[in-house]
Amino acid sequence: MSADDVREAANLLDGVITRTPVVESRALSQLAGARVVLKCENLQRAGSFKVRGAYTRLSRLTSEERERGVVAASAGNHAQGVALAAGMLGIDALVFMPVDAPLPKLSATRGYGAEVRQVGSSVDEALSAARVEAARSGRILIHPFDHADIVAGQGTIALEILEQVPDVGTILVPLGGGGLVAGIAAVLADAAPHVRVVGVQAAQAAAYPGSLDAGRPTAVGLSPTMADGIAIGTPGQVPFGIVAERGVEVRTVSEDLLSRGLLLVLERGKLMVEPAGAAGVAGLLAAAPGEFAGPIVPVLSGGNIDPLVLLRVVQHGLVAAGRYLQLRVRVQDRPGALAALVDTIAAAGANIVQVEHSRTDVSLSVSEVLVNLQVETKSAEHRTSVVERLRQDGFAVDVT
Structure with missing residues (x-):
């Protein structure tokens, strides 16, 4: 995949998605010893970057495929992205979500017009159910991260960052299945190879370190994490190939750092993010001052958080701080x-x-x-x- 593939996706998305703003953070800049600029995908349509990849994938379906409808699996953000994109394109959508998916994400997905079925305790189990449904019904599976169109759509964020922060030195990216970091890495490899890309995973749901060591996507057992949006047990083949080929650095962060990152963005940046969306900020908090070349751009990948979860996470963040x-x-x-x-x-x-x-x-x-x-x-x-x-x-x- 190249930057040109992502530029084609950007043309498809023109007028469909929001060109999200960047916001400079003095508090984080002081901690990092370099200028820090937040890329606010929490302000994107449907509350996360996921609509970029979902719309790109759905818009490229044939007429016959659109008639068959689509099926997806998600903890919430991909679900909302698929539901919103399907509604705009007139495609029937069925989404499988874990039984403990946050209620606001469930109601929003239904509100965009998709049918929702809850199954399993993780995205991986929901994805297995979606595959069975696709085989049974003929619906087209819209994978949350393992498809070139999905990766290209997510990579359009990098094009915006290069325009908004042209001297960017480091981009910190929340990492689950890998679609977002792979798309960003693909763009930068061609357009700005000097920019450092760092994927940040929740330590309790970190499939990439072991997979990179093994040289192939490898399943890992998941422990409970507040960052449900990036709790993926196995990397996707497509994004893994890009991450491995481009030599993307992967780091992990604790639950304490995730909650502290969310609290800092909320309190000092006046921005609402979900724990997964704060992973890049958590990666910055874990680093030594001066470790990353500036300007540093953490991607706030999503802002869809259950208010009850927010109360618990804020309290956790206060304790951690x-x-x-x-x-x-x-x-x-x-x-x-x-x-x-x-x-x-x-x-x-x-x-x-x-x-x-x-x-x-x-x-x-x-x-x-x-x-x-x-x-x-x-x-x-x-x-x-x-x-x-x-x-x-x-x-x-x-x-x-």
């Missing part, structure tokens, strides 16, 4: 004991947001009470100093 502390403290069950505990926390400069007493814990003596506290702190260092201050004042503290 040292700005939220949960404590279990034993105190004597006598007047003034709780006041002394509160005074110590106040003197340490922390803010109590929730207090809960328990006198029924089996580990307590008759004269003790257990106090569960949720406390706001200012940094990891401040969090440590609050705990130390409590222990210095004689409190038995467990950090939960």
Whole structure:
């Protein structure tokens, strides 16, 4: 695949997709030691980059194939992209999604006009069901990442980045099955080979490192991850070939870094992203200052997040950033004991947001009470100093 293939896809997408903006981030620039510019595909139609590849693939179907309809599988973003593209092109669409797919993604996919069936606990299981349906019904399978048209459509992001940030030095790309990073790498190999491309996977769903070591797509067991959009057990043959041939670097990031990245983009950039969409930012947070040549462009690949998941991820991010502390403290069950505990926390400069007493814990003596506290702190260092201050004042503290 070449940059010319991607330019042809860009012509197909002209007037269909949104040319998403880039936003400079002072906060990330200070952390990275280089200019950081966010590519905001979270503001794309249907909330992610996926509509680029979906529309490219569907628009190239023959009339006979369109009549047969299409079938797809997705955790949510590809589902919405296929549903939106199918609706624009007048094609009947059936989408398989995992049983625990986020409700907003389910309702949005149905809202775009697709039929949704829920099956399995992962994208890979949903994809197996979609393949069976394609064989049974004759529908055309629209793979989420393993097709040249899909890769070409996703690669159009790189063309926009080169126009918007012409001196770009590094692009950080969320990586699941590989369609997005492969499309970007294909463009840059021809148009700007000096630009460094780094794919970033969730450590708990990272199929590419082992596959690259093996020299072929290799299945990996998935652990639960908040980044459901990039939780893919096996790389696609088409994107894997491009990633391997172009020597794309792949890194992994922890759940803590994913949540911190999401929180930073939300709080400092005023941009809503899903955990998978924050993977590139998480990769930047994991790197040493100056490690990546600037300008650095993390791709915010999607912004479709369940509000309930957002609440949990934000809290996780606050804990990871040292700005939220949960404590279990034993105190004597006598007047003034709780006041002394509160005074110590106040003197340490922390803010109590929730207090809960328990006198029924089996580990307590008759004269003790257990106090569960949720406390706001200012940094990891401040969090440590609050705990130390409590222990210095004689409190038995467990950090939960």
